[in-house]
Amino acid sequence: MQDTDHVCNEESCPRGTYYVSAVDGSSWWRMAGPYNTHQDALADVDRARNIANDHDGRAWFMGWGTVRDKEGKRDPGNLNRAGLI
Numbered sequence: 001m002q003d004t005d006h007v008c009n010e011e012s013c014p015r016g017t018y019y020v021s022a023v024d025g026s027s028w029w030r031m032a033g034p035y036n037t038h039q040d041a042l043a044d045v046d047r048a049r050n051i052a053n054d055h056d057g058r059a060w061f062m063g064w065g066t067v068r069d070k071e072g073k074r075d076p077g078n079l080n081r082a083g084l085i
Contacts, residue, residue, distance in 0.1 A: 016069065017036075017073060017074055018033060019033035020045050020064065020077065021064070021065055023062055024061075031052060031077045032079045032080060047085070
């Protein structure tokens with residue numbers, strides 16, 4: 001896997017379905033969302049991580065970021081489904 005910088009801005013990021021994501025090894029989860037813009041998802045990364053950590057201390061050691069659903073599905077993130085965010 002190659003690390004990349006965030007290369008889009010508010011005008012150039014495609015509109016779509018964005019989520020706050022958590023990664024642990026080869027597993028990953030959609031933790032919060034969906035958000036209509038990448039900026040909205042980015043703005044909630046720390047909040048989602050802190051809420052998840054309050055319920056499971058392992059969350060602090062996961063990689064947190066964002067992901068876009070290319071198919072535009074709008075399923076709720078795990079924290080949304082649990083009523084935590």
